[in-house]
């Protein structure tokens with residue numbers, strides 16, 4: 001499983017009344033990869049994320065995780081298995097310190113092991129600090145999390161998710177509301193996080209900003225993946241401009 005996909009959504013179909021939100025979409029995410037999910041408004045990106053987390057049951061297709069068919073597995077169980085998503089507003093504890101926000105991630109594991117506790121607080125704090133370093137927040141470790149900027153709060157939430165056992169992180173427009181320079185910084189951190197072994201699937205509209213950091217890209221249109229490959233190659237394909245111009 002090491003070099004193969006950790007997660008595969010295969011030929012996913014989802015209808016809402018007469019609307020075919022997903023029409024046979026297939027995507028894969030791999031550990032260590034920052035994978036981009038792009039496409040115009042209404043192309044099905046959010047629906048696909050929701051099918052992967054299990055909150056929306058698909059009308060067709062399958063979801064595989066570590067080779068296991070999880071299409072019928074409920075959302076909380078998928079989360080326990082390591083599939084996490086983040087929300088527009090980061091869910092962090094503003095009054096706890098930055099470090100404590102990550103440490104409590106350990107407690108959020110569905111089954112924190114006794115071994116984990118026996119390793120002791122110090123080891124948990126060290127692991128949390130490592131994760132903070134990865135997302136560039138280690139210098140803020142003892143500050144209340146409420147003092148962080150919006151982008152930093154998102155990174156903190158990701159560090160905590162990894163601390164609580166996330167192997168796949170699904171991010172729906174994490175850079176929404178950030179100016180271009182902060183968005184670039186966020187994508188750079190996301191790349192570093194992916195390189196540490198996490199599988200990232202990131203929905204993003206501002207392709208020009210994400211293109212240098214992502215490893216692989218899918219481009220969706222009308223519920224289908226119409227292009228995929230290295231980001232530069234995908235986004236210089238004339239079809240992308242045609243689709244956006246046609247909007």
Ligand SMILES: Nc1ncnc2c1ncn2[C@@H]1O[C@H](COP(=O)(O)OP(=O)(O)OP(=O)(O)O)[C@@H](O)[C@H]1O
Nearest residue numbers: 016019020021039040041042043044045046047048
């Ligand atoms: N709960 C729902 N009920 C009815 N239609 C829905 C629902 N969710 C999504 N749709 C429709 O399915 C299609 C795909 O929507 P989706 O939100 O997945 O696209 P998207 O690519 O994420 O768009 P955006 O970039 O605007 O967020 C759209 O036509 C949308 O109107």
